[in-house]
Amino acid sequence: MYVLNAILDELWRSILWKKKGKRLIPYIRKDRTFRKELRDKYLVGWNYSKHYVDSAIKQAYSTLNSWRKRYLKGKAGKRKPILKRKFVRIKETLYSYHNGIIKISVKPFKESISIDLKEAWFWDRIAELELGELILKHDMLIITVRKEAKLEVKNPVAWDINLLTMDGFDGKNDCTISLKKIYTIHRTYELKRQTIQKLPDKTKKKLMKKYSSREKNKMKDVLHKIAKKLSNRTNVFEDLKSFKEKVARTKSRRMNRQNSKHDYITLQKIVEYKLAWNGYVTIYVNPKGTSKTCSKCGYYNKDLKGAGTFKCLRCGLTIDRQKNASRNIWNAFLRMWGNGFTPKGAQAQ
Numbered sequence: 342m343y344v345l346n347a348i349l350d351e352l353w354r355s356i357l358w359k360k361k362g363k364r365l366i367p368y369i370r371k372d373r374t375f376r377k378e379l380r381d382k383y384l385v386g387w388n389y390s391k392h393y394v395d396s397a398i399k400q401a402y403s404t405l406n407s408w409r410k411r412y413l414k415g416k417a418g419k420r421k422p423i424l425k426r427k428f429v430r431i432k433e434t435l436y437s438y439h440n441g442i443i444k445i446s447v448k449p450f451k452e453s454i455s456i457d458l459k460e461a462w463f464w465d466r467i468a469e470l471e472l473g474e475l476i477l478k479h480d481m482l483i484i485t486v487r488k489e490a491k492l493e494v495k496n497p498v499a500w501d502i503n504l505l506t507m508d509g510f511d512g513k514n515d516c517t518i519s520l521k522k523i524y525t526i527h528r529t530y531e532l533k534r535q536t537i538q539k540l541p542d543k544t545k546k547k548l549m550k551k552y553s554s555r556e557k558n559k560m561k562d563v564l565h566k567i568a569k570k571l572s573n574r575t576n577v578f579e580d581l582k583s584f585k586e587k588v589a590r591t592k593s594r595r596m597n598r599q600n601s602k603h604d605y606i607t608l609q610k611i612v613e614y615k616l617a618w619n620g621y622v623t624i625y626v627n628p629k630g631t632s633k634t635c636s637k638c639g640y641y642n643k644d645l646k647g648a649g650t651f652k653c654l655r656c657g658l659t660i661d662r663q664k665n666a667s668r669n670i671w672n673a674f675l676r677m678w679g680n681g682f683t684p685k686g687a688q689a690q
């Protein structure tokens with residue numbers, strides 16, 4: 342990391358500032374001679390793999406380039422940018438992996454580090470897997486693994502997610518999972534935060550920090566518990582990126598809805614990850630009209646208002662609003678995948 346900072350300093354000093362109109366435009370030196378000089382300079386007395394110097398040069402350039410872009414847009418000042426991503430990817434040729442042991446070359450042919458993953462607590466979870474990238478941070482080594490998985494659609498269920506419940510439909514049956522805990526956690530901490538408003542700033546700040554980390558941890562715990570219930574089958578969700586309109590329409594409890602949206606997206610991500618690990622695909626459908634369309638005949642009921650029951654003006658269907666929505670999500674899934682759950686395109690070919 343020391344080298345990275347030194348190289349960044351060097352590049353920063355080499356910048357040519359040219360006047361253009363009223364502004365000074367920075368030009369970063371990139372010519373081959375300059376680069377070679379820089380590299381050679383840092384390789385003098387460098388016993389470690391050359392790769393680390395090359396990688397540092399690359400990162401210093403990318404830091405400066407992105408600073409230059411921001412500067413030209415007027416979003417950054419004339420000050421040297423600070424390094425944000427302080428890590429190095431270890432080049433593939435610098436390590437080997439056999440029988441659970443990673444061997445990383447530090448100084449070519451002289452010094453290496455061996456890490457026996459068989460000793461690690463997670464060994465049984467990764468024993469069968471391929472090693473992925475190794476990433477070196479200043480105080481830790483991040484080991485990634487690759488798992489090749491064929492994801493299949495199995496026992497699918499479509500979910501309509503609301504503030505307090507998730508309502509599922511699998512083509513035959515309805516089911517519900519309570520999300521009340523998510524709501525309660527936010528509400529509890531909202532109240533806690535309100536009660537400390539009048540405390541002195543320093544105390545308040547300290548407590549706020551404590552509350553927010555506790556809230557986060559509790560939420561994580563709850564989300565993982567819910568995700569666990571969903572992890573042994575294909576789940577069909579609404580793509581919540583366009584969930585915003587839904588949020589904006591209800592002014593009351595807006596904060597809670599905003600929070601919840603964030604939690605639901607996190608939940609979907611956790612589920613998606615768990616499913617992929619178990620070999621199942623997660624499906625997202627367009628949320629447009631899922632709550633206002635009749636799931637039986639397709640009639641679009643514009644004036645739903647806040648009613649808890651959906652009544653179709655065309656075919657007369659009367660159904661719980663959330664159950665109607667989950668059926669619509671189910672229907673969208675069928676349109677995407679066909680009745681035999683095969684991808685649409687596959688049949689046509």
Ligand SMILES: [Zn+2]
Nearest residue numbers: 635638653656
């Ligand atoms: Zn209808």
